Amino acid sequence: MSIHELNAPYEQDPTYQMAVKQLRDVAELIGLSAEVVEVLRHPEKLIQVRVVVKLDDGRLATFIGWRSQHNSALGPYKGGIRYHSNSTAGETVALSMWMTWKNSLAGLPYGGGKGAVRVDPKKLSIRELEELSRKYFAAIAKEVGPDLDIPAPDIYTNPQVMAWFLDEYSKISGYNAWGVVTAKPPILGGLKAREISTGYGVALVAREASKRALGGFDERTVAVQGFGNVGSYAALYSAQWGARVVAVSDSQGGIYDPKGLDIVKAIEVKSKTGSVINYEGAKRISNEDLLELGVDILIPAAVENVIREDNATRVKAKIISEGANGPTTPEADKILYDKGVIVIPDVLANAGGVAMSWIEWSHNRMGCILTDEEALSRLDKLMTQNFHRVYDEWQRKYLDKPMRTAAYAIAVDRVVQAMKLRGWI
Numbered sequence: 261m262s263i264h265e266l267n268a269p270y271e272q273d274p275t276y277q278m279a280v281k282q283l284r285d286v287a288e289l290i291g292l293s294a295e296v297v298e299v300l301r302h303p304e305k306l307i308q309v310r311v312v313v314k315l316d317d318g319r320l321a322t323f324i325g326w327r328s329q330h331n332s333a334l335g336p337y338k339g340g341i342r343y344h345s346n347s348t349a350g351e352t353v354a355l356s357m358w359m360t361w362k363n364s365l366a367g368l369p370y371g372g373g374k375g376a377v378r379v380d381p382k383k384l385s386i387r388e389l390e391e392l393s394r395k396y397f398a399a400i401a402k403e404v405g406p407d408l409d410i411p412a413p414d415i416y417t418n419p420q421v422m423a424w425f426l427d428e429y430s431k432i433s434g435y436n437a438w439g440v441v442t443a444k445p446p447i448l449g450g451l452k453a454r455e456i457s458t459g460y461g462v463a464l465v466a467r468e469a470s471k472r473a474l475g476g477f478d479e480r481t482v483a484v485q486g487f488g489n490v491g492s493y494a495a496l497y498s499a500q501w502g503a504r505v506v507a508v509s510d511s512q513g514g515i516y517d518p519k520g521l522d523i524v525k526a527i528e529v530k531s532k533t534g535s536v537i538n539y540e541g542a543k544r545i546s547n548e549d550l551l552e553l554g555v556d557i558l559i560p561a562a563v564e565n566v567i568r569e570d571n572a573t574r575v576k577a578k579i580i581s582e583g584a585n586g587p588t589t590p591e592a593d594k595i596l597y598d599k600g601v602i603v604i605p606d607v608l609a610n611a612g613g614v615a616m617s618w619i620e621w622s623h624n625r626m627g628c629i630l631t632d633e634e635a636l637s638r639l640d641k642l643m644t645q646n647f648h649r650v651y652d653e654w655q656r657k658y659l660d661k662p663m664r665t666a667a668y669a670i671a672v673d674r675v676v677q678a679m680k681l682r683g684w685i
């Protein structure tokens with residue numbers, strides 16, 4: 261065994277291995293030593309807790325949860341907490357590493373963290389869910405805090421869960437610790453604009469990329485796959501900023517009108533009937549067809565791995581703004597790059613949520629009140645500047661590689677610089 265081979269319990273996890281492979285590829289590109297990779301591939305701290313919930317019928321249920329604190333060179337750890345029956349320690353570590361890169365790329369004063377409880381929350385009553393949330397947060401309370409580690413929602417956690425976290429932490433610490441979690445309900449220091457922010461950012465980077473690569477955003481045609489939180493706001497703001505959204509879809513299928521869809525109407529139809537396919541006056545198309553439409557901009561905002569080796573050659577869009585996490589496989593990424601398609605990677609395109617969390621957190625700490633307009637205008641400025649910074653550096657230093665590679669190189673390099681300045685490496 262070489263001196264570098266640690267055998268941490270999460271090493272065999274496939275998601276973790278994927279994150280490490282990505283890190284090694286970037287390390288080669290920017291010339292990081294094996295020793296530094298070894299430092300970066302492990303979290304600074306991985307906390308595992310046992311949470312016992314007394315169920316409504318009197319039985320006891322035991323759950324395992326984690327908080328992975330990957331890197332704090334750039335600031336307090338920041339990242340969501342998810343409730344999922346497939347969560348593992350390895351996946352949580354991988355997600356926390358990705359948060360380090362995402363926060364670094366977004367230029368935020370945060371390191372990366374992520375938490376999870378291995379549970380199917382749909383099987384719990386509201387009271388059981390509250391008990392689970394309070395006990396999990398109490399178990400990690402000494403390890404989190406407004407200056408230490410600031411969680412937020414992720415899969416199957418929401419502003420209500422954040423309110424329970426906030427309350428539990430405030431009881432333990434003896435003061436109202438507004439800044440300990442973000443994406444709180446607005447009445448408890450959250451921002452209404454948080455709901456909009458990821459989709460807003462996804463549309464914003466598509467808008468800025470169109471200005472750079474297509475000569476403008478006006479009348480550019482857009483197709484959006486997935487009409488949930490991210491996709492519906494990405495479609496709404498694309499339309500508001502002058503583009504023509506010609507297709508949208510959800511899990512039941514898609515709709516297409518080359519003259520442009522009325523997005524406000526599509527949102528109404530989705531909320532009243534459960535699916536956009538009930539929108540009248542547009543052609544019905546499949547989710548596969550949507551990806552291959554002759555549009556200028558494609559926004560995948562549903563699930564991962566939808567643009568693959570088998571369909572990437574048929575994608576006609578000139579710009580792809582990744583709303584979903586991981587919608588493009590590595591093989592497809594290469595095909596698209598060779599075709600000259602600009603893929604704005606998820607780590608850059610969908611950072612609007614965490615950027616809005618930073619706006620919420622910094623205002624909580626100053627005791628300030630912010631209107632939605634002010635919050636969105638700050639988000640717009642932050643993400644616009646950030647997009648152009650990354651785009652410029654891609655053009656200057658890494659143009660022979662996809663933008664995703666450039667984004668990771670910039671993100672990892674920034675963390676390494678901070679670690680060097682602190683004397684860690």
Ligand code: NAD
Nearest residue numbers: 458486487488489490510511547561562583584585610613
């Ligand atoms: P959501 O549940 O609100 O919406 C998902 C939408 O996708 C729904 O309309 C659903 O019908 C549709 N869908 C599901 N499977 C589909 C399929 N196979 N084909 C087409 N449509 C399908 O979820 P969301 O919060 O909008 O998240 C979407 C993606 O964005 C996820 O990958 C998520 O990880 C990522 N993301 C979300 C946020 C956020 O702040 N919500 C932040 C960063 C990344």
